[in-house]
Amino acid sequence: MHKRLFIPGPTEVHPDVRERMSMPPVGHRSAEATELGEAVISKFQRLLHTQAPIFLSTSSSTGLMEACVRNGSRKKILSLPCGAFGERWLSIAKENGKAVHAVPVEWGRAVRPEVVHDALATGQYDAVLVTHNETSTGVMNPLAEIADVVREFPDVYLFVDAVSSMAGVDLDFDGLGIDGLLAGVQKAIAVSPGFAMMAVSERAVARAREIENRGFYFDFVRHSDAYQKRQGITTPSTSHLYALDLQLDRILEETMPVREARHRRMADTARVWAGDRFELYAEEGFRSVTLTTVRNTRGVDVPELNRELAKHGVVIANGYGKLKNETFRIAHMGEIQPAELEELLGWIDEILGLS
Ligand SMILES: Cc1ncc(COP(=O)(O)O)c(C=O)c1O
Numbered sequence: 001m002h003k004r005l006f007i008p009g010p011t012e013v014h015p016d017v018r019e020r021m022s023m024p025p026v027g028h029r030s031a032e033a034t035e036l037g038e039a040v041i042s043k044f045q046r047l048l049h050t051q052a053p054i055f056l057s058t059s060s061s062t063g064l065m066e067a068c069v070r071n072g073s074r075k076k077i078l079s080l081p082c083g084a085f086g087e088r089w090l091s092i093a094k095e096n097g098k099a100v101h102a103v104p105v106e107w108g109r110a111v112r113p114e115v116v117h118d119a120l121a122t123g124q125y126d127a128v129l130v131t132h133n134e135t136s137t138g139v140m141n142p143l144a145e146i147a148d149v150v151r152e153f154p155d156v157y158l159f160v161d162a163v164s165s166m167a168g169v170d171l172d173f174d175g176l177g178i179d180g181l182l183a184g185v186q187k188a189i190a191v192s193p194g195f196a197m198m199a200v201s202e203r204a205v206a207r208a209r210e211i212e213n214r215g216f217y218f219d220f221v222r223h224s225d226a227y228q229k230r231q232g233i234t235t236p237s238t239s240h241l242y243a244l245d246l247q248l249d250r251i252l253e254e255t256m257p258v259r260e261a262r263h264r265r266m267a268d269t270a271r272v273w274a275g276d277r278f279e280l281y282a283e284e285g286f287r288s289v290t291l292t293t294v295r296n297t298r299g300v301d302v303p304e305l306n307r308e309l310a311k312h313g314v315v316i317a318n319g320y321g322k323l324k325n326e327t328f329r330i331a332h333m334g335e336i337q338p339a340e341l342e343e344l345l346g347w348i349d350e351i352l353g354l355s
Contacts, residue, residue, distance in 0.1 A: 007317035008291040009187035011334035020242040038230040043248035050173035055223040058237045061163045061184035067218035068159040069093040071208040073127035083134035084321040110286035113145040133165035136320035138282040138293030147176040168290040170256040179204040190334035195240035266332035290333035308351040
């Protein structure tokens with residue numbers, strides 16, 4: 001039996017969107033494929049309030065994290081990890097042999113703009129990596145304030161992992177002055193996993209032209225050339241393009257302000273519930289809008305809880321990485337509706353005898 005996903009990705013996919021995945025393939029150099037790519041690109045541009053190039057990638061998001069480090073810096077990268085996914089970006093930079101320095105933040109806390117300012121003021125860096133929504137700790141970093149600081153340093157380019165926030169909160173690519181904004185489609189965008197996208201500034205493409213060893217599959221320059229022709233660099237997953245074409249319409253029809261408000265309402269519900277019964281892992285003021293990481297203060301056996309929840313046809317997530325047993329996570333992103341979240345929390349109360 002299918003279990004409804006209250007995990008922070010992949011998330012539930014609307015049946016009409018799922019159906020689009022089974023459209024017959026078209027030749028990827030055909031006029032139909034070009035038109036489809038064009039439609040998806042322009043919908044992403046509307047979503048992100050920009051006319052900047054959009055790279056479509058038949059990969060998961062991690063591929064585009066690698067793209068940013070390979071293409072984005074000539075000098076030295078500033079990494080600001082505050083959880084498992086920020087740490088992943090740091091290791092990707094290191095393993096690609098890039099000059100990188102990390103200013104880590106204690107897990108559960110957010111990156112402060114002052115810290116970013118102090119680091120950039122040293123003049124050592126030309127790129128910054130920020131995880132907007134740290135899916136392990138449930139922290140949403142103050143992106144607008146961090147972007148304000150980065151803009152004070154014109155030679156420093158800002159790369160943002162919005163894997164679990166894009167289409168959950170309204171992101172203004174141009175307004176924030178971001179150089180690379182990436183996401184996978186399997187989280188708040190609510191399409192099946194296996195595809196990712198990135199908005200890239202023209203100046204980031206220009207910088208990439210001067211950088212050696214950018215690789216092939218995630219080369220900004222190759223992607224930019226393909227973008228000009230509204231095609232992929234290689235054979236893309238047309239199933240995902242069909243699905244995105246419809247799902248982006250659904251998102252734009254709901255409108256981002258309304259969609260974000262729905263996510264915020266659910267986040268409030270989850271926080272109140274968790275705060276009354278457990279503790280919240282993320283510090284106050286920086287809690288994620290798309291998922292809630294709960295400190296497992298009652299020592300709940302999460303796999304056992306999930307076995308009981310499966311009887312209601314739903315599943316939640318255990319903690320991520322080193323937080324596996326210390327926390328559990330409830331996602332409220334994508335297509336999940338407030339009433340569904342309330343139903344889920346009611347079942348957890350019932351199973352744990354908390355109501
Ligand atoms: C914040 C964040 N960054 C990166 C990733 C990696 O994404 P993918 O599995 O699509 O490569 C995830 C996945 O959970 C994530 O939550």
